[in-house]
Amino acid sequence: MILNNNYKNHYLWFSFVALVVVLLQSKLGIRYSYDSNWYIIFANRISENLDFTHQPVYAPLYSWSLGFLNLIGLSTILSILVYWWVSYFFILIGFYLLLKNIGFSVLGLFVVLSNLTVSSLFRFVWTELGYSVLLIFSVLSLYKLINSSNKNYKVLFLLSISLLPLQRYIGGFISVYLGLIYLFFNNKNILKKSFELFLATIPISTVVIWNLFVSGFISGKRKSATSSLIDNLKQTLNVLYHNFSPEWLIFIFICFVIIILITKKKKISPILFFIFFTPIIQVCAQIYSNSTYSIDAIQPRYFIVITPLIVLLLMLFLNEIFKKKHAYFQYYSFLLFFILVSCNLFTINKRHHSVNSNNEVSYKEIKRYINTIPEDSKIGVFAKNTICRQAELILTSKIIPITHCQNYKINGDYITEDLIYTPTCNNLKGHVYVPINYDSKIKPNYIIIDKIGLSHDWKMYFKNYNIVDLGSFFGLIKSNL
Numbered sequence: 001m002i003l004n005n006n007y008k009n010h011y012l013w014f015s016f017v018a019l020v021v022v023l024l025q026s027k028l029g030i031r032y033s034y035d036s037n038w039y040i041i042f043a044n045r046i047s048e049n050l051d052f053t054h055q056p057v058y059a060p061l062y063s064w065s066l067g068f069l070n071l072i073g074l075s076t077i078l079s080i081l082v083y084w085w086v087s088y089f090f091i092l093i094g095f096y097l098l099l100k101n102i103g104f105s106v107l108g109l110f111v112v113l114s115n116l117t118v119s120s121l122f123r124f125v126w127t128e129l130g131y132s133v134l135l136i137f138s139v140l141s142l143y144k145l146i147n148s149s150n151k152n153y154k155v156l157f158l159l160s161i162s163l164l165p166l167q168r169y170i171g172g173f174i175s176v177y178l179g180l181i182y183l184f185f186n187n188k189n190i191l192k193k194s195f196e197l198f199l200a201t202i203p204i205s206t207v208v209i210w211n212l213f214v215s216g217f218i219s220g221k222r223k224s225a226t227s228s229l230i231d232n233l234k235q236t237l238n239v240l241y242h243n244f245s246p247e248w249l250i251f252i253f254i255c256f257v258i259i260i261l262i263t264k265k266k267k268i269s270p271i272l273f274f275i276f277f278t279p280i281i282q283v284c285a286q287i288y289s290n291s292t293y294s295i296d297a298i299q300p301r302y303f304i305v306i307t308p309l310i311v312l313l314l315m316l317f318l319n320e321i322f323k324k325k326h327a328y329f330q331y332y333s334f335l336l337f338f339i340l341v342s343c344n345l346f347t348i349n350k351r352h353h354s355v356n357s358n359n360e361v362s363y364k365e366i367k368r369y370i371n372t373i374p375e376d377s378k379i380g381v382f383a384k385n386t387i388c389r390q391a392e393l394i395l396t397s398k399i400i401p402i403t404h405c406q407n408y409k410i411n412g413d414y415i416t417e418d419l420i421y422t423p424t425c426n427n428l429k430g431h432v433y434v435p436i437n438y439d440s441k442i443k444p445n446y447i448i449i450d451k452i453g454l455s456h457d458w459k460m461y462f463k464n465y466n467i468v469d470l471g472s473f474f475g476l477i478k479s480n481l
Helices: 010-028 034-049 061-071 076-099 102-114 116-121 128-146 151-167 171-184 190-200 202-215 229-242 246-263 270-276 278-292 307-321 326-371 389-403 458-462
Strands: 378-382 409-416 419-424 432-436 446-450 465-469 473-478
Touching (some): 010 102, 076 307, 102 326, 128 151, 128 270, 128 307, 151 171, 171 270, 229 278, 246 270, 246 326, 270 307, 458 465
Parallel strands (some): 378 432
Antiparallel strands (some): 446 473
């Protein structure tokens, strides 16, 4: 095979590949949402005051990670990019632990990112990327532990399942499921393994106790669900259907193959089926959560986190089938990679490209507009009413990614509902972004307005401004400049 393993220092190669991925991703832009804003707030608290408290509805590990990077002197943007780099590096390590081949490990990551839905959502300042890494190591280390006596895999497994619910609370379902497999897979040393699992629960138990103390609830105060179990099941099927992924299709097919092999008493461990069932547990846990609490409707981001794990599981199946036939394993692995990449590039991504192409043009226009604004200028981000949350969303989800602001901070100056802060952002030209609304007495010389939801009479509030059409935005410049 061309993809051999002649390189001794695979860590160096993986560091380089991960760096290339991060540079390419950052070129496309970091993506933000309202949740991203909170993660940045919590990270800032850590770096400025060593304040590790958080709002209980958000699992803390991601903001703690960013906060630690801020604490050692990295800017918010650089912290996010380093977090990406570490995550992609460990995804490569995960593939390498299974495949023992540098080339195939890199191909594995390429297969994952060739799905545009995955690579696009991984650019958000969200917990998804880190959660995917922990899913990979939780499942892989359990598989390796069952098939070997290497104690390092036990430490890796216990560490991974202890961190899963700290990254996203829903990871607790996966931790319990994998913990039960570990506890009963050979019915030996159950007392000892029970104690080890108890130690793994200490981190999340500590967070739960804190959450109860602060809010009276294990994961923060939440409203009861407004959608039923059947509604969420239908929504899940709808999301999976409209975000068809070849990885999932092959995964479901292999699940049936494993069941058939087990029933026919072929030489395949039933444990493999239980490990393969992990993504299904994730889906079921999400449906249960949405049917219990009033949280965001089921959407692609909830299931994208499973895609890297599914690619790994497909390789794990081939590894199990061709244990003693390494040449066959490499051949079918390469064939699988080729099929997945081809499907992703020529089916799924074609649809997404047609949807996103207009946004790319719009972003180029507004970036060009921003670059014409003099240094050290204030730029208003317009909110459509007296509550500035819309301005904050525009700032975090659109303006910051295209200007790559280096010093994004939350300052205690502006009132929005029960929180007082002003999201400000200094980019490389020294621009400071501030939210404004119709009632603002002082308006900056330059204003950016998102077209979505504008009232028909909005121009009457900005009579002294020249208006520039920027695609999805309007750019306003004071007439007397």
